[in-house]
Amino acid sequence: MPDELKQDHYKIVPRKKEESDQYHQGRGAQINTKNKFLKTEITREHVEGIDEWTDPNVATQYIEQEAKSIVNKVDSPDVGMWYSMNPYQGCEHGCIYCYARPSHAYWGFSPGLDFETRLIAKPNAAALLRTELSRPGYLPSPICLGANTDPYQPVERKLKLTRELLEVLLETRHPLTIITKNALIERDLDLLQPLAEHGLLQVLISLTSLDSELSRRLEPRASTPLRRLQTIRCLADAGIPVGVLIAPIIPALNDQYLEALLQQAREHGAKHASYALLRLPLEVADLFEQWLISHYPDRAGHVLSLVRQLREGKLNQAGFGQRMRGNGNFATLIAQRFRLAWRRLGYTHSPPQLDCSQFRRPAADGQLALF
Secondary structure: OOHHHOOOOOOEEEOOOOOEOOOOOOOOOOOOOOOOOOOOOOOOOOOOOOOOOOOEOOOOEEEEOOOOOOEEEOOOOOOOOOEEEOOEEOOOOOOOOOOOHHHHHHHOOOOOHHHHHEEEEOOOHHHHHHHHHHOOOOOOOOEEEOOOOOOOOOOHHHHOHHHHHHHHHHHOOOOEEEEEOOHHHHHHHHHHHHHHHOOOEEEEEEEOOOOHHHHHHHOOOOOOHHHHHHHHHHHHHOOOOEEEEEEEEOOOOOHHHHHHHHHHHHHOOOOEEEEEEOOOOOHHHHHHHHHHHHHOOOOHHHHHHHHHHHOOOOOOOOOOOOOOOOOHHHHHHHHHHHHHHHHHHOOOOOOOOOOOOOOOOEOOOOOEOOO
């Protein structure tokens, strides 16, 4: 760990180490990209007679850090939310395409392997949320859990920070949206059901493929596609409004599954659907290109060429109105295919409207205010 992170309020809890292997099994990224915010970096000096370095598989480290705030204002008009909340920084799912990877650099880590192996947990998240909701001027608006990193990634099974946030939101009758690709969300049905009954909740399950091998490579520690479909069924049967997010759609890699994903999700109980095309901001571009060449060398050039066609010759577009859907012929074709399948399968026009009128401000002592 960098010296600047060796502070008393950090607590590292390593997981069980896996067997040594030159290839990091169960990881999306295989390298750490350079952190542009650090003046120095650790490198290895070549030793004569050693042709290759052999690394053990990297164990996940959980770093607990008291956060200063937990509710973030969202300025983008593309995502349909005004506020987001993330109890974790970094994500063990290891999705190679994740647009949130560059944010890990602000914490002194690499957007590469560090993003999925050196995770920051915010143990005071629920207390911060209670404080935020107690502010005299606070006006309720739906909060999104999972806009940056997955709230149900594997560490949540032990730390239960997401569950603690849900408890506060249920107590205060505050509306929220959850985005996840992990079946662990089923654990919290006892909280999700009453939230849904009060019109305070919608859930989006993210899917990229029906090919379990492709999914394993893209999202090595997320739930399998079949398991995610079963989660949609579980939530729907429990009366929880659930939709599907087909994201990201990667040209010539997973776009062929678009209609089948929509159909399977609908048959399992999804009521609404959306999609997003691949974008590769900052360090994600190099990480994804390396991953693509490693796993699909025969089509790597074609995939990247199509991505550039979507992004006006680049691998990323940061402008509002373009980031999610892209431009050009391929983007138009995807939009047409999605719209036709969406209509044929009977998806609803929009997610349910969440009710902000039931909000009850918590008192500073943790008890609900009567008025």
